[in-house]
Amino acid sequence: MTDSKNNVVLHVADVKKNFGGLKALSDIDLQVEEGETHAIIGPNGAGKSTLLNVIIGQIPPSSGAVVFDGTVVTGKAPHEINQLGISRVFQTPQIFPDLPVIHNVMAAAFARRDGAFRVNMFRSVASEGEMREKAEAILNDVGLYDRREGHAGALSRGDKRRLELAMCLIQKPRLLLLDEPTAGMSRHDTNKTIDLLKKIKSRGATKVIIEHDMHVVFSLADRISVLAQGRIIASGKPAEIKDDPRVREAYLGSAVE
Amino acid sequence: MFALSRKELMHLGIFAAVVLTMPIWLTPFGAAYPGLMQSFAIYAIFAIGFNILFGLTGYLSFGHAAFLGVGSYTAVWSFKLLTMNVIPAILLAVVVAGIFSLVIGFFSLRRSGIYFSILTLAFAQMCYSLAYSVLTPITNGETGLLLARNDPRVLDAMFGTQAAGAGLPMPTLMGMTVTAYTGFYLCALVLILSFYVSQKIFASPFGLALKGIRSNQTRMKYTGFDPRPYTLAAFVISGMFAGLAGALLSVTDPIAGTERMQWTESGNVVLMTILGGVGTLFGPVLGAWLIKYFENIFSAINEKILHNVFSFLPDGLENVFVAILSKFVGEGWHLTLGLMFVLVVVFLPGGIVEGSQRLIRYWRRGSAKAPRSLEAQPAE
Numbered sequence: 360m361t362d363s364k365n366n367v368v369l370h371v372a373d374v375k376k377n378f379g380g381l382k383a384l385s386d387i388d389l390q391v392e393e394g395e396t397h398a399i400i401g402p403n404g405a406g407k408s409t410l411l412n413v414i415i416g417q418i419p420p421s422s423g424a425v426v427f428d429g430t431v432v433t434g435k436a437p438h439e440i441n442q443l444g445i446s447r448v449f450q451t452p453q454i455f456p457d458l459p460v461i462h463n464v465m466a467a468a469f470a471r472r473d474g475a476f477r478v479n480m481f482r483s484v485a486s487e488g489e490m491r492e493k494a495e496a497i498l499n500d501v502g503l504y505d506r507r508e509g510h511a512g513a514l515s516r517g518d519k520r521r522l523e524l525a526m527c528l529i530q531k532p533r534l535l536l537l538d539e540p541t542a543g544m545s546r547h548d549t550n551k552t553i554d555l556l557k558k559i560k561s562r563g564a565t566k567v568i569i570e571h572d573m574h575v576v577f578s579l580a581d582r583i584s585v586l587a588q589g590r591i592i593a594s595g596k597p598a599e600i601k602d603d604p605r606v607r608e609a610y611l612g613s614a615v616e
Numbered sequence: 617m618f619a620l621s622r623k624e625l626m627h628l629g630i631f632a633a634v635v636l637t638m639p640i641w642l643t644p645f646g647a648a649y650p651g652l653m654q655s656f657a658i659y660a661i662f663a664i665g666f667n668i669l670f671g672l673t674g675y676l677s678f679g680h681a682a683f684l685g686v687g688s689y690t691a692v693w694s695f696k697l698l699t700m701n702v703i704p705a706i707l708l709a710v711v712v713a714g715i716f717s718l719v720i721g722f723f724s725l726r727r728s729g730i731y732f733s734i735l736t737l738a739f740a741q742m743c744y745s746l747a748y749s750v751l752t753p754i755t756n757g758e759t760g761l762l763l764a765r766n767d768p769r770v771l772d773a774m775f776g777t778q779a780a781g782a783g784l785p786m787p788t789l790m791g792m793t794v795t796a797y798t799g800f801y802l803c804a805l806v807l808i809l810s811f812y813v814s815q816k817i818f819a820s821p822f823g824l825a826l827k828g829i830r831s832n833q834t835r836m837k838y839t840g841f842d843p844r845p846y847t848l849a850a851f852v853i854s855g856m857f858a859g860l861a862g863a864l865l866s867v868t869d870p871i872a873g874t875e876r877m878q879w880t881e882s883g884n885v886v887l888m889t890i891l892g893g894v895g896t897l898f899g900p901v902l903g904a905w906l907i908k909y910f911e912n913i914f915s916a917i918n919e920k921i922l923h924n925v926f927s928f929l930p931d932g933l934e935n936v937f938v939a940i941l942s943k944f945v946g947e948g949w950h951l952t953l954g955l956m957f958v959l960v961v962v963f964l965p966g967g968i969v970e971g972s973q974r975l976i977r978y979w980r981r982g983s984a985k986a987p988r989s990l991e992a993q994p995a996e
Contacts, residue, residue, distance in 0.1 A: 436842070458828070462827075466839065467840075470841050471840065480823065483820060484824050485819060486621075530840070
């Protein structure tokens with residue numbers, strides 16, 4: 360991947376976030392390029408989740424701005440940010456537990472097709488054959504095809520997360536934010552998720568991924584930014600990050616040989 | 617666009633048959649008189665509309681009586697000022713109730729949960745108080761809004777269809793006077809139409825979005841839906857249904873009183889929906905029928921009737937039975953309803969509909985003899 364030629368999709372520009380006296384984020388400057396998988400790692404309390412929440416519009420930054428594809432998204436409502444093309448997978452899976460799995464995915468597809476609000480009450484979900492096929496294809500990709508008619512609330516935690524990922528993927532987001540997509544998963548499920556994320560990578564979606572699991576990070580990331588105490592202390596290719604003494608000191612320790 | 621799936625069509629057909637044959641199957645229950653059947657149909661419409669808000673989005677309104685009342689008053693005013701024809705009265709009532717619900721919904725939906733419920737209750741009680749006091753020129757306060765012989769009825773006068781006979785004019789439908797049975801069949805047809813609209817909404821992407829709001833608002837927002845216009849649309853639609861029900865109350869009995877706006881009416885529709893089954897198509901209708909049946913039939917049972925029923929028992933035993941049961945009928949019908957409500961909420965959170973589904977499943981398992989695992993219930 361050539362560094363400077365690619366289009367910058369997401370630019371987090373000089374973002375600061377203070378919670379009272381606590382500096383959660385200071386002078387964060389981050390550029391994510393089209394098509395890359397950018398991992399944000401760091402020890403607990405480094406500000407990873409805060410950064411993600413600022414990007415997605417859940418919490419406003421104290422100063423600075425987030426620019427997505429030339430549009431300032433700071434201050435926009437979450438649904439507006441989604442409609443611009445950013446989808447998010449949460450750390451605790453956020454799905455529609457009362458609805459059938461297939462309707463979870465179809466709802467996400469309708470949001471992309473119909474926009475933030477549309478009263479189309481004389482159509483029928485059952486007659487949306489094309490949407491259903493797309494949803495089924497995505498569910499097949501994430502391995503939930505056989506469970507498509509069951510209630511989403513009855514899925515295991517790992518399956519809920521895959522469902523949430525399917526809901527994001529059907530929206531064909533320009534940017535996909537993943538908040539610890541393998542947290543709480545078994546090794547087997549983690550590997551399945553890694554394979555899945557590699558598969559969608561070939562389709563060219565840009566991803567920002569927050570992750571604890573170094574195995575996941577080094578299998579997926581094109582670039583890594585290391586966050587410690589609210590600052591980015593290093594940013595670069597996985598190989599560079601691995602060898603960076605500051606990173607070793609701050610975070611990796613002896614975990615990576 | 618207006619088509620239904622085969623299964624939905626079957627449901628609609630069954631529903632229409634049940635509603636239209638009410639005069640037959642209600643006879644053994646002693647409830648087959650037009651006045652009661654009209655109220656069965658009307659309150660079922662009210663509950664169907666309420667369920668579109670409460671059942672789909674989960675927003676619990678305690679103020680829907682306001683829209684019922686607004687619909688009633690609008691219909692009577694249409695009779696007084698425009699024409700005795702019921703169609704303009706119904707349409708106007710729906711529109712005016714829609715405008716009211718737009719305003720009340722706009723403010724109430726800024727909050728959710730209990731705060732939303734309290735806001736709707738406050739708005740409805742405000743409407744009630746206004747109707748009772750300040751707005752007496754419009755609502756005729758405590759007496760209720762009545763027709764008068766010398767009302768202008770502009771349209772009727774223009775077309776020369778002003779009834780010339782003695783006494784008060786009656787509402788008409790395409791030249792027919794709306795009497796007891798025409799009134800019932802009119803309400804029945806509107807009920808079937810309402811059921812159809814509710815089916816369409818439940819099955820549509822719009823309905824799916826409303827269910828999403830009930831299920832997980834966070835996911836809704838981050839999936840790109842703006843929940844507020846969706847909830848407002850659901851609120852207005854259900855307010856319009858309430859206005860429609862209110863108009864039909866005035867059509868079958870052209871007098872509108874403040875009691876229709878009282879909070880107890882709002883509470884009743886909540887009870888109907890929960891008793892029958894929140895978020896199901898048939899539930900609210902069943903709930904409405906059950907409550908109206910209790911209100912009118914159970915409340916009419918007195919000790920004398922009970923003595924007749926238990927006359928086969930020895931005297932002492934008969935007196936004991938009558939003494940106990942009389943507390944649950946007549947004036948005490950609220951007690952029975954209350955107990956039933958408690959039992960349903962505790963043991964059948966899905967209402968009567970869930971109860972019957974369980975029975976059917978139990979019966980099927982029993983006949984198949986092969987134990988199948990229970991369908992997993994979603995947590996909370």
